[in-house]
Amino acid sequence: MIQVDNLTKKYGQHLALDSVNFTVGEGEILGFLGPNGAGKSTTMNILTGYISATDGHALINGIDILEQPEEAKKMIGYLPESPPLYGDMTVDEYLDFVSDIKRVTGTDRKKNRERIMDLVRIGDVRGRLIKNLSKGYKQRVGLAQALIGNPKVLIMDEPTVGLDPKQIIEIRNLIKDLGKDHTVILSSHILPEVSAVCERVIIINKGRIVASDTPENLSRGLGDSSKLNLRIAGEENLILKAIQEIDGINNLESLGVREPGTIDLIVEADPDVDIRRPLFHAMSKASCPILMMKSLDMTLEDIFLQVTTQEEEVR
């Protein structure tokens, strides 16, 4: 659906995007992840035809955004970083204007608009001036704008910024639903969001793609050990000694006493060894009850930090 070849963008001497390649399949939800200034917005602005790439191509459904901009733009709904709203229009007027410039015609034009307003829940503010709306409503009006005309491709730059937690969940669910019959690209620097919504994640840093996979594969592939966080009641020396006797333990770290009469530990083992059962039996034998056992898988945060800092070290 979307194909990007060797996309490069220079701002003067500054290289904002460096030969970026990726494809997005139909109905896929792709997440762009990266620190501020990594090139997420630049990529999106090029894909939507707002700015032009210095080099490379961006194809939307096989149509080059530079060569046939009007054809390509018809298929895209774009929610930029700051929603492009006209403050002195009412929500109704605004969406009417957007329908006009997106050339939504015919009888279902009004129906389409009503459906979108229901979807993002802005029906109750339809008659109000956009400048008087709260940030959350503005963001949702911006989202409605992107949905007008039912475009095949939805590109959203940080769609949940400025929303409260309840709205964030609503919008995430909405994006998931939209992903069923739209191709969605969204960017974020909020990692749980990306892992909650996206089927595939592209991590980009300093204008380059540093990782691209499903959130699950990313967290599995990059972890080089499995960690457990434990809280065990009993005497420290006894516990440490018992644990060290278990096979496959690489590292043992005591976190000290958090609860009287117990100690907190972090146990590291080889990734392919499950030490939870041997651990239980060992503790049971030593009659030290395990009060808490929590797996410390690599979160997307860790991966993100690792990938973006590794990049730095390589250079």
Place this chain on the structure above:
Amino acid sequence: MVAIIKKEFLTYFKSMTGYVFMASLLFFVGLFFVTNNLLILNPQYSGVLSSSTFVFLLIVPVLTMRLMAEETRQKTDQLLLTSPVSLGRIVMGKYLGAVSVFLITLAITFIYPLILSTMGTIFWGEIIGGYIGFFLLGSALIAVGLFVSSLTDNQVIAAVATFTVLLVLWLMDAIIGSLPADQTSGLIFALILVAAIAFVFYSATRNLFVSGGVLLIGILAVAAGFIIKPSLYNGFIGRVFGWLALHSHYQDFAMGIFSLTPIVYYITFSTVFLYLTVRMLEKKRWS
């Protein structure tokens, strides 16, 4: 495009801008109507319009300052530029939106000649010709304002810059009078012009070869012109700047002469500035 015209037109009347523009134009035209016609019982109406042309200096910036600058500042240009609408249509839509406000205001002032006609015989041809000229002059200045507005994202800067440009255009006749008119300075000016064109070529294409060729051909053409007909360069500077003397082209209309030349001139002038605005937007995408 119609959507953008409609949006621009309605936006003018959601803030004070549209009302300020209309009120100022109506006030001055009305004032000159009272002083030139009513008080001295004079049936010559075209003088009212030509006296009112100075009002453009003040009200055209009000009308045009917002057009592109505010879109850039609010980042709503992202909506326009990512919609399936070409740049040309966006610019044209904005231009016609502003022009329609002007046209409606002008239509209201048509009451004055109607009032005059109840009191005696008036020359309709002259009045309609005057209106066409006034409209074309205003529209050309709006095109200039639109272009200036696309250069900045600050309305105030756009307004001040537009005012300055319009003032220079207004004073152009006086400026031309003080420019040197001899052959040598004409020749030098022609060469400077050629160099400037070559430079524009270079900055647009970054191709040293093509722009060098343009420079060479230009110099040869200027030299050939000088050898074949040196008198070509008499008052050359004045003639070039004369192209920018918008207000002097209005004289025909003011005197009641209806000729095609100034009409074509004004339309060309507007088109050039609309084209420059499109180029400016295009350039922003590439930088």
